[in-house]
Amino acid sequence: MSVLPLHLLGSPVLRQRSAEVGPVDDEVRRLVDEMFETMDAARGVGLAANQVGIARRVAVVDADGDRFAMIDPVIVETEGAGTAEEGCLSIPEIYADVTRPERVVIEASDREGNRYRREATGLKARAIQHEIDHLDGILFLDHLSLMRRQMLMSRWRREHKDDTSHIKEVQPAADRAE
Ligand code: ZN
Numbered sequence: 001m002s003v004l005p006l007h008l009l010g011s012p013v014l015r016q017r018s019a020e021v022g023p024v025d026d027e028v029r030r031l032v033d034e035m036f037e038t039m040d041a042a043r044g045v046g047l048a049a050n051q052v053g054i055a056r057r058v059a060v061v062d063a064d065g066d067r068f069a070m071i072d073p074v075i076v077e078t079e080g081a082g083t084a085e086e087g088c089l090s091i092p093e094i095y096a097d098v099t100r101p102e103r104v105v106i107e108a109s110d111r112e113g114n115r116y117r118r119e120a121t122g123l124k125a126r127a128i129q130h131e132i133d134h135l136d137g138i139l140f141l142d143h144l145s146l147m148r149r150q151m152l153m154s155r156w157r158r159e160h161k162d163d164t165s166h167i168k169e170v171q172p173a174a175d176r177a178e
Pocket of ligand 1: 087088089090130134
């Protein structure tokens with residue numbers, strides 16, 4: 001297993017709609033394991049496969065003490081609305097308040113390929129929606145007003161003008177000096 005490099009804003013794969021996985025095989029299981037490892041190393045609450053350059057509908061979440069993989073996830077129910085600050089491992093150091101449904105119910109396949117249903121509220125519901133957005137090529141910035149989005153995008157471009165690769169290496173958690 002290894003920690004995978006992260007794709008940052010500007011990488012075309014983040015704007016792609018990822019392809020359905022279908023039956024879960026060893027390759028997908030390995031991807032799930034490496035995504036968990038990468039999310040932990042980057043200290044995220046969620047990670048989508050296109051953030052590590054793979055345009056398939058796979059995401060992992062670790063929020064509110066619940067840790068799970070979502071393969072081919074679909075949102076089947078939403079309720080209410082809440083606003084909270086969000087960030088994204090693919091857009092480091094940029095944060096903004098995003099309004100989303102407060103409660104969601106999803107259906108997805110787990111690492112073994114079994115379909116499951118899960119209800120979530122609060123941070124977990126937010127992380128689930130943020131990751132499913134990624135699978136559709138949507139970033140949290142897209143939920144902001146045009147003015148706010150343009151402001152944050154120009155700040156991002158100013159701070160990353162020397163970065164043309166749009167790739168960031170993540171140091172494995174075990175190697176990091178705390
Ligand atoms: Zn993100």
